[in-house]
Amino acid sequence: MKRSFFLLRSSGWHTLYPLTKLVVVMAVLLVGLAAPSPIVPLALCVIVILPLVAWAQILREWLRASAIVLLPFAISVLLIQTLFFPGATHSFMSVGPFALKEEGLFFAFGTIARLLLLAGAGLLLLLSTHPADMMHALEQHGLPPALAYIAVAALELVPQMQARAESIADAQRARGLEIEGSFLTRVRGLVPLLAPLVLSALSDVDERAMALEARAFSARRAKTSFKPLVDTKRQSVIRWCLVCGAIVFAAAEVLIL
Amino acid sequence: MIRFERVTYSYPQTKRPALRDVQLQIDEGSWVAVLGANGAGKSTFCAAVAGFIPHHFRGELYGRVLVNRTDTAATPLSELVTQVGFVFQNPLNQFSGAKLTVAEEAAFGLENLGVPREAMIRRVEAALEWMGLQTVADRSPYALSGGEQQRLALACILVLEPRILVLDEPTSQLDSAGTREVYDSLRSLLASRHLTVILVEHKTEWIAQYADRVLVLNEGAVVLDGSPREVLAHADLSRLGVNPTRYTIAARAARDLGIWPSDRGLPVALEEAVEGFRLLQEPEGIRP
Amino acid sequence: MGKTGLAWEADRLQRIKSDFTTLTWALIPVAVVINIVVGHIVQDILKLPIYLDSVGTILVAGLAGPLAGAMTGFLSDLLWGVIFSNPAIMPFAITAFCIGLVAGLWAHLGWFKKELPLVLGMVLVAGVGGLLILIQAVNSGPLGAGLALVLTVVVLILTALRVFPALVVVGGVLTGLVAAVVSAPIAAFVFGGVTGSGTDFLVALFEATGSNILQAALGQGLVSDPFDKFVSFCVVWILLRSLSRRYLVRFPRGSDLVQEQPIEA
Numbered sequence: 001m002k003r004s005f006f007l008l009r010s011s012g013w014h015t016l017y018p019l020t021k022l023v024v025v026m027a028v029l030l031v032g033l034a035a036p037s038p039i040v041p042l043a044l045c046v047i048v049i050l051p052l053v054a055w056a057q058i059l060r061e062w063l064r065a066s067a068i069v070l071l072p073f074a075i076s077v078l079l080i081q082t083l084f085f086p087g088a089t090h091s092f093m094s095v096g097p098f099a100l101k102e103e104g105l106f107f108a109f110g111t112i113a114r115l116l117l118l119a120g121a122g123l124l125l126l127l128s129t130h131p132a133d134m135m136h137a138l139e140q141h142g143l144p145p146a147l148a149y150i151a152v153a154a155l156e157l158v159p160q161m162q163a164r165a166e167s168i169a170d171a172q173r174a175r176g177l178e179i180e181g182s183f184l185t186r187v188r189g190l191v192p193l194l195a196p197l198v199l200s201a202l203s204d205v206d207e208r209a210m211a212l213e214a215r216a217f218s219a220r221r222a223k224t225s226f227k228p229l230v231d232t233k234r235q236s237v238i239r240w241c242l243v244c245g246a247i248v249f250a251a252a253e254v255l256i257l
Numbered sequence: 258m259i260r261f262e263r264v265t266y267s268y269p270q271t272k273r274p275a276l277r278d279v280q281l282q283i284d285e286g287s288w289v290a291v292l293g294a295n296g297a298g299k300s301t302f303c304a305a306v307a308g309f310i311p312h313h314f315r316g317e318l319y320g321r322v323l324v325n326r327t328d329t330a331a332t333p334l335s336e337l338v339t340q341v342g343f344v345f346q347n348p349l350n351q352f353s354g355a356k357l358t359v360a361e362e363a364a365f366g367l368e369n370l371g372v373p374r375e376a377m378i379r380r381v382e383a384a385l386e387w388m389g390l391q392t393v394a395d396r397s398p399y400a401l402s403g404g405e406q407q408r409l410a411l412a413c414i415l416v417l418e419p420r421i422l423v424l425d426e427p428t429s430q431l432d433s434a435g436t437r438e439v440y441d442s443l444r445s446l447l448a449s450r451h452l453t454v455i456l457v458e459h460k461t462e463w464i465a466q467y468a469d470r471v472l473v474l475n476e477g478a479v480v481l482d483g484s485p486r487e488v489l490a491h492a493d494l495s496r497l498g499v500n501p502t503r504y505t506i507a508a509r510a511a512r513d514l515g516i517w518p519s520d521r522g523l524p525v526a527l528e529e530a531v532e533g534f535r536l537l538q539e540p541e542g543i544r545p
Numbered sequence: 546m547g548k549t550g551l552a553w554e555a556d557r558l559q560r561i562k563s564d565f566t567t568l569t570w571a572l573i574p575v576a577v578v579i580n581i582v583v584g585h586i587v588q589d590i591l592k593l594p595i596y597l598d599s600v601g602t603i604l605v606a607g608l609a610g611p612l613a614g615a616m617t618g619f620l621s622d623l624l625w626g627v628i629f630s631n632p633a634i635m636p637f638a639i640t641a642f643c644i645g646l647v648a649g650l651w652a653h654l655g656w657f658k659k660e661l662p663l664v665l666g667m668v669l670v671a672g673v674g675g676l677l678i679l680i681q682a683v684n685s686g687p688l689g690a691g692l693a694l695v696l697t698v699v700v701l702i703l704t705a706l707r708v709f710p711a712l713v714v715v716g717g718v719l720t721g722l723v724a725a726v727v728s729a730p731i732a733a734f735v736f737g738g739v740t741g742s743g744t745d746f747l748v749a750l751f752e753a754t755g756s757n758i759l760q761a762a763l764g765q766g767l768v769s770d771p772f773d774k775f776v777s778f779c780v781v782w783i784l785l786r787s788l789s790r791r792y793l794v795r796f797p798r799g800s801d802l803v804q805e806q807p808i809e810a
């Protein structure tokens with residue numbers, strides 16, 4: 001489990017206020033997913049998301065990550081829906097005992113197009129914005145600080161837990177426990193691996209809580225922020241325009257098309 | 258100044274008190290070491306000084322704890338933290354975990370208190386400098402060595418500018434190099450700032466060197482209270498589950514063998530021990 | 546009437562607020578990471594046919610109430626998407642939210658600590674198993690019903706042998722039922738019924754035997770989720786028994802999870 005979700009680049013896209021990036025992505029998703037035709041998400045992917053990805057200088061990683069997300073899914077949906085699409089009547093080909101259904105193919109195509117947009121837009125955001133910055137921006141716009149805290153703290157805790165899991169696995173292996181091999185072996189490996197991991201993580205909670213208290217976590221005052229994160233008037237205007245535009249567009253799609 | 262007025266405390270759903278009738282006063286600027294066997298109540302004592310008892314741990318508290326004349330039970334924890342700072346054992350558990358750099362981590366407490374940004378920057382810089390961490394200010398807290406991490410934990414507390422510092426086994430997770438780093442930073446800090454320190458530490462050699470008062474707890478009660486010399490050389494120390502310093506042990510062994518004069522006190526620190534053993538070699542008459 | 550209703554609402558609000566102590570805020574990230582790391586180890590490293598990614602959610606739901614549990618679940622799914630660069634799974638955060646709510650309710654009713662008489666417990670487990678079989682029979686035909694029957698027999702045996710308390714087993718199966726019902730529309734409308742994982746062959750089977758996409762997605766969920774949540778509830782129950790009473794009662798709702806006990810001497 002590598003932490004490869006954020007790529008630091010010196011692009012213009014990277015310097016945008018995180019909330020602006022979030023709004024761009026959300027607006028695209030709204031317009032794309034409200035459309036009944038799969039052409040719209042596909043088109044948005046090509047004419048909006050792809051250029052932004054290129055601007056953010058993360059094209060290669062974005063392609064890789066999108067492929068990893070989409071490929072197993074695309075294969076599965078194509079296979080299953082062209083073969084078994086419920087109620088399909090037109091088949092365009094048959095392979096042995098199976099008939100390949102036209103409706104199923106279209107359905108699979110539409111689903112893949114929508115998912116391409118969902119994954120593509122989402123990855124644009126994830127790969128170019130550190131979650132801590134995103135939470136920080138949301139906090140500046142009214143997200144309760146405690147919620148921002150748990151999100152970032154959890155993220156930062158993952159590698160620590162990961163390291164602990166590995167050291168436990170090593171220790172258990174040294175004692176002759178097998179965690180690879182047959183199904184039963186793996187099931188048997190479950191408890192000695194996970195029990196110490198979970199129990200030790202839980203036993204830290206009390207000290208973590210006290211340490212938070214010792215740093216005024218529960219103070220009921222307006223918090224300030226050490227790390228500067230600048231929003232601009234212009235971006236704020238753009239955001240509002242995007243939100244309104246997207247809503248109008250999506251409504252039009254649903255009502256007219 | 259800290260005052261315990263007949264403090265007895267039991268954790269929720271327990272009968273046996275974890276602190277028993279503790280009555281004492283700690284003057285400003287003193288270094289107090291707290292010793293005792295496992296479960297003697299050292300951490301509980303610390304928690305009571307810092308107000309975690311009764312704010313964080315419920316349970317039954319009798320008597321009063323006063324910090325700078327205010328009753329801790331009547332002051333919210335978030336206000337107490339600017340008077341009493343608390344440093345724990347494990348540095349990793351003390352970090353907020355939600356900050357990506359050392360400087361941001363150090364600022365966390367100030368953010369919570371709503372300190373303006375300019376003041377925050379100034380205080381963070383000062384605290385990092387006291388702890389010798391200026392050069393790593395932009396690194397991830399998790400990329401530091403153990404000793405550095407514990408110094409950062411200290412810096413995180415020092416930014417709040419407490420007058421009293423409570424340290425509960427701050428070096429138990431560190432090797433000797435890390436321990437030395439932490440104590441050296443602490444010493445230089447105290448030389449420049451008049452802080453009161455309450456320290457739980459099993460390594461009595463360190464205490465002999467730094468503390469000017471030692472408390473020994475047993476089953477929640479203060480059983481010994483005095484200067485390091487009195488307490489660390491006390492005959493009951495081992496019985497109370499505390500290891501005397503290796504110098505005391507050596508001298509006591511020498512006394513049991515009849516080499517060390519029984520009317521002479523036992524040393525607790527290295528210099529005294531050296532001096533004591535040196536005197537043994539000189540003829541009786543010319544001892545100063 | 547109106548006044549008492551209002552007072553009752555205020556009371557409830559107070560209760561929810563009091564669930565979010567600093568201890569709860571410290572617990573949630575740890576639980577989120579437990580969800581993610583345990584889920585990852587089980588699914589991707591041990592490659593077992595089970596999710597086991599809601600142990601932390603259920604635990605928080607018990608220790609700090611339904612809303613805290615729901616938040617834990619929701620956040621876990623979002624973060625899973627972030628860490629594994631898979632934003633497509635984020636819509637399932639809604640399911641995780643609901644799992645937290647149901648588990649929280651279960652714990653609130655004291656049903657994590659309550660022991661039923663064996664016969665009553667068996668009847669209850671059989672009843673819930675019957676319900677699952679019935680739903681599956683209606684939704685996805687004999688295949689689904691058959692698989693539900695297998696699960697029912699397994700949990701009945703485990704209850705009869707007193708391995709796990711009946712209410713914990715039932716809670717798991719019911720939570721799984723809720724999870725399946727909430728997930729199915731997401732799976733059907735966002736993913737066209739499949740998810741690109743091993744359980745997709747079930748979707749294919751259900752479609753081949755006459756289900757539509759929503760029914761097939763539901764059918765698949767009703768096979769995977771009750772089993773997964775039943776195991777997760779049992780894991781949490783074991784965890785609760787290995788954590789000290791002293792530890793548990795520190796949490797806002799810890800006393801809902803442990804038997805009353807005379808004060809220790």
Ligand SMILES: Nc1ncnc2c1ncn2[C@@H]1O[C@H](COP(=O)(O)OP(=O)(O)OP(=O)(O)O)[C@@H](O)[C@H]1O
Nearest residue numbers: 268271275293294295296297298299300301302791
């Ligand atoms: N949260 C708690 N609930 C109930 N009892 C507790 C709790 N924490 C500590 N105790 C009990 O209170 C007594 C004092 O514990 P304390 O942690 O203060 O000891 P200590 O001197 O710090 O020990 P150690 O050297 O192990 O850190 C012990 O008997 C312990 O079991």
Ligand SMILES: [Mg+2]
Nearest residue numbers: 299300301425
């Ligand atoms: Mg202790």
